Amino acid sequence: MMQAGGQGDMRYGSALTVEVDVIRVVLIACQQGGFARVMVEFDSLxxxxxxxxxxxxxxxxxxxIFDI
Structure with a gap:
């Protein structure tokens, strides 16, 4: 994610927060890249x-979650 412009100084309270935020960041990057459809594979049930x-x-x- 750092190569895609991610920030390395973010602080999170839990692993769940990080996992959900990663989905949001990736979807925003895809939207800005002009993708109309995106399939997300993730390992957090x-x-x-x-x-x-x-x-x-x-x-x-x-x-x-609301943003996603």
Whole structure:
């Protein structure tokens, strides 16, 4: 992600926050790159279930999930 313009000085409270934020950052980069459709493969079942609304969203990632 650093090569794509990511920041290395970000502080997160949990691994879940990092995982969800990575999805958001990648989708923003794809949108800016002009991609109309994007398939995201991810290994965090909890994050995937939250994005798909199959699981209650944790308060700490609610805003990021909304962006996604």
């Amino acid at each position: 909890i994050a995937i279930q939250m994005v798909k609304r199959e699981r209650l969203v944790d308060a700490e990632v609610d805003g990021v």
